[in-house]
Amino acid sequence: MSALGGVVRSGVGRRRVQTVVIGLVVMIAVSAAVLGGSLMVASRAPFDRAFAQQRGAHLTAQFDATKTTVAQLSASMHATGVTAAAGPFPTASITPAAARNRATQSITVVGRADPGGPVDAVTPNEGRWVAGLGEIVLHTDSRLPKSLQPKVGDVLRLPDLAGSPTLTVVGVARSVSETAGGWVTPEQITALTAPAPGGGYQILYRFAKSATTAQVDAGRAAVEADVPAGALTGARSWLTTRTNSAGNTVLLVPFLIAFGVLGVLMAILIIGNVITGAVSTGTHRIGILKALGFTPGQVVRAYMVQALIPAATGAALGVVLGNVLILPILAQTNEVYGTADSGVAPSVNIAVLAGALLLVALTAWAAASRAGRLRTVDVLAVGRTPSPGRGQWAARLAARLPLPRPVTLGLAHPFARTLRSATIIAAIAFGAAAATFAVGLGTSLTKVQASENNADVVVQPGRPVNGPPPEGGPRGTSGPPQAPDPVAVAKAITAQAGTSGYSGIAETQVTAAGLPDALDILALSGDNSSHGYEMIAGSWFGQPNEIVVAKPFLTATQTEVGDTIVLVSNGTQLTVRIVGEVFNIQSRGMEILTAAATLTPAEPELRAMTYDITLKPGTDPVAYVEALDTALASAGATARIAEDEASELLLVINTLTTLLTLMLITVAALGVLNMVVLETRERVHDLGVHKALGMTPRQTIAMVIASVVVTGLIGGAIGAPVGVMLQRVIVGEMGRVTGFDLPASVINIYHPAELVLFGLGGLLIAVLGALLPAGWAARTRTATALRTE
Template sequence: MNAVWRAARAAVRRRRVQTFVIGLVVLCSTTTVLLALALLDAASGPFEKAHARQRGAHVVASFDTGRVSPEQLARTAGRPGVEASAGPFGQAVVNVPDGWLWTAGGTLSVVGRADPGGPVDRIELLEGHWATAPGEIVVNWPSQGSPGPELLGTTLDSPGGPKLTVVGFAADMSKSASAWVTPGQMAAMHPVSAQMLYRFTDASSGSRLDAALAVVTADLPGGSLTGAQDYFTLKAAFSALADSYLPFITFFGVLGLLVSCLIVGNVVSGAVVSGYRHIGVLKAVGFTPNQVVGVYLTMVCLPAAVGCVLGTLAGNALAGPILKVAFSGIETGRASVGAYGTWVSVVCLAGMPALVLLSALAPALRAHRLPAARAISAAGAPRTGRGRRVQRLLGGSRLPRSVSLGLGQPFARPARTLLTLSAIVLGVTTVTLATGLTGTMLAYADAGRDGGTRIQVSAGGPGNGRTPPTLTDPQIEDRLRALPGTAGVRARALSQAHLAGQAQTVFADFYRGDASRDASRIVRGRAPRAEGEVVAGPAFLTQRGLAVGDRTTLELHGRQAPVVVVGELIEGNAQALEASWPTLLKLAPDLRATEYTVRLAPGTDARAHAEAVEAIDPGLRARVPDTSNAGTTTVVTFSTVFTVLLTVVASLGVFNTVLLNTRERRRDLGMLKSIGMTPRQVVVMTVTSVAGLGAVGGLLGIPLGMVAHRLVVDHVGVVSFPEAMKDVWHAPQLAFLLLAGVVIAVLGALVPARSAARATIATVLHTE
């Protein structure tokens, strides 16, 4: 093994460029694969662990107590397939004022429960104690950490309801309620619905849970089940943003792995072919065939191991910021956001070198089979036979001799040419995919801006610690419209509401006024205008089983309104919907706007306009919002960086091929120079030998990149891109992409071509 190690180290020192190429491509691939695995693990592992630790419910079911009795619900615990159950618990909707515990106000789903334990949905107490007496309430804290003891003792004076005091904060992974009170307190609130929590023996899929719930409720009166929320819906909500990053990172990771295999195979194959004399000498001095294979495998393993370690470190460093963006703005409960297992790093550290070894094994076995005498004699023999027919055909054409000779060179080494072509194809595919993603994401970021600057105006109030406006809602809107430079004003009221049959509350945004952005934000259907019309993003609709045209009931402040989904937004909060102002007037006519969006006319000074807005009323605060989009920035930055790296790696793969070709053709180059070929013609011949491959690679890589782009943008769950944002390909852009393959090939060939051109005839023939 000592001899193998020394020979491998010597080979690494001789092939510095190839060593660098292998290390760089493995580094890039390891980084991307680690990010993809980290996202995949963080999107499921923490949620599942926290849900299992708290014995979370597989299904949270709501029932109409006017149709079914508590005794009937209790008997469902013995139905086939039920592993454990809890309930029935009375549940009611409580009205909360704006700003209570920093909430948007509206409604709160409250459940009567004697203790936080039990066989299903064990609630974790964060602060204070559980509600044990009338007038006490425990609030579900949705975020990581604890709110602290300072908020204990906060009172809730619900309009038309009891006065409740916050005695604790808790968290659960089932999202079965927004707050809990004692069963006695719940009885005094006269609930009209009850809740059952079920864990089933078969919870492998959403369809299995639906079937199990159907068995449980089969003997209950018709219409008694008013709604159900399953475990997979919560899991999808938890990982929605993270899942949206997975498609494009996975694609880049797969492309990186393929390029790694191609480059490694090309390097080892070239090292074997160009090192026949070296192989023969090694065998002649006593190296066994297995030891010779070990030399070549060790030669690629050294840079691969270094690249793998550096890539793992880089991936772990980048995983934190990317996971922070991927899990921003979601309710996490007791799940550790952004946490991923150490197995991710272990798989990368062990898997990438193993993949490199497998890629290098096939060409290395060629050295195993080669006899020593044949290897030594083949090293000095001229190459004959391969590609001669093509060379003769091209030689009879009117092409310049340097061009015809260059075009014929790839046919001399078809296997090496195929590997080089594959690397160029993957490079062009990467450039095409990144270009398409950038175009789509930039169009997405520009949606709704319509070229105008906007100012966000918030109205102060008790909920945010500022003085409430002295002017009424209509007066504020009139004053804003009257300011010079105002092109449009849109009012927004926000409230927590309740959807019929849903355990979780939702955020409802009600809009009035300037609708200039509506058309660009709707991907299906239309914007809400009349009473009872709502729109929502794809994540909200998917997680609640809704689609455009479906009907449901929205409850707010004790009033109900039937609503219909008239449109789907490009994107939106998974917990929020948007509704028309007439719908708000029916549900809560006294609710005033808390925010105004002022669209400015072209040329208006935004800062000066913001100061003029604040002068209208001391309760108004204006700001110029940051129009940057974190998701767009992350995708574009990652795509650009990885595209540059992968393009450089593909060029280095071409460099390796051309370098091997020029070394193998030393005798031919010397003879050509001796009969009058100039250095410039040598450069043209060498560059032409791969420029044709670059053009073919462009023709093959562009459609692959376009298909990959469509697959990525069609599988982003939190955004529903319209066709206009997907159709980013135009003739000039495609022409540029076609040249990308040629550019990759030429960049890789220039350095060895110039080196071959500078070599003198005497030097070349002397080495022979």
């Protein structure tokens, strides 16, 4: 056994509290880093990961069976640029009667015998695949609440078809390409086709080149050239589905990076404090080691290794804990995005483990280097307790307060060692800032996601025609439906008791000068079209030929509010003026909002496909929907309660916020614990004197806890404003990086009362960290304390 090894083992065994603190801090920091890093890997292009895993379709094409044959369609599957194809699958559209309090929605069903295949491998989530007539597997959108999701065992009644057939749900599955609302056996399609000539077929294509709109369009043109003219009735590019999916994760990665950086900084602070405290309390021992012949380098290495031993153990446990915590959270993200892998990335584990040990080594070296510089004669003459007279002014001032003497003694303690007290204040401030920042960031992101939901009730078409939704098709539908009668819908909505306002939405696509790709445009009508949209600059449109757009559109077109721009719709040029900038993350901020009359010259037959309705306060949404649904029966539309489409993602964000906040607060409390332990052990002789004079265990606990009250209040008072500043800076930067200007409601989310609570949170952290040392001090025997110097 080497002499240096003996010193290391002795130090680790003697300083049990510091050893445990280092191990726990590193474990929490590493587990948080593994959690954040794994989620960053998992959330990086989640749609792309799911698309690759399920071999998604680059083009979902619908064909008219009366204008082509199966042989011609099969030939198109070998068109130029096509690398894989699946089909032809027969299709039909059905309108099930409402069940389980779910409003009626028309869905496109595809006859498909096998969920696998070379394209669009459908992923079963529950139940089994269809095996015979009278069975259906429904597509699930896990962003919807559980109450609105299909369930195995549900029976769908089809009163509009001859004989009112029924379909039993035998499975629930997900298609990343969103190629259908449900799947049945191919033989079932005939019975589901309404009396009408012909039918439809669906083919799914994968292309050799599909990264851009132009490449997908080229593949579509090659397919269309191999079938008779007019046979292709609708098609959707995978880029459209990908763009719509991107809005859900636009801010997730910066969110995780912010927490990761915060956790690393706190770990460095606490570990540095622990090593510095060990050197401070071990100066006499350091002098003895040097007197025995230990070189400055050996002394520094001894303290470094004393930190690395518990750090290595904590890091290993942190990797395990991080991977355990990531599994249930990634189960939620897999459900949201349709991915099927575990999400645990070995590269993240290795990088975090190596980085943590390197940071601990560097931090320990920086803190322990002071031990190597101490002179032997000086450190042998240094005592552990503060020099007489230090902080006496604070003791005299505290004694005048109308408080019990043990409390006033504790209040004066922080001023005896101002540098160490400053360290405790820093740890507490860091914890309070972390809590303030975490809660604020989570609230801001929740508000961002909530900005996508602008209605209490949604009215949708009740009967679509066969086929998949075209590019830019209306949201919330699974096929290109027939537009409901706008006059009848408006009359039914306005006549309904409880209606506060409504907006009709017709969605189509236009091109803009200077932009190569088509853009989604919402043509809005009604008396409440601006509801739910946050204005950044300018105003909402008030007349035709005025548009409202988000910051990414202004950046892409190099325009400003007040400028005019030319849009092209159906070959017709429309000169419009930008009157306002709005916060709108749909289509990555490239969506255009305007009055319905703006598009009338180009698309005179364009009608609203959905209607968003806001209710008066106190209105029962269930009763409202039931009454409105009855009134809409003759208008070709149905009503349903609007739901939060990002509910699962918000659950992920809120879970992360709570988990990481608790981790960071625990790290801060551990830092306080370490400092209070050092302070209590240094004053153990004074503690014995107090006990000999009659101080009870309860009074001892009160004195130790009172010693952190001042530092807790100061730390909280500093940390809460710092947390607010961090939240505003980082949220604003996140908006800038993603190309958005964020509204004040997303940034300014704190109330004065909340800030007071966050400030008092610093006191809570301090008290939590001081409880264990206070109990140790209360249990210390008087004789033992008096013998200690």
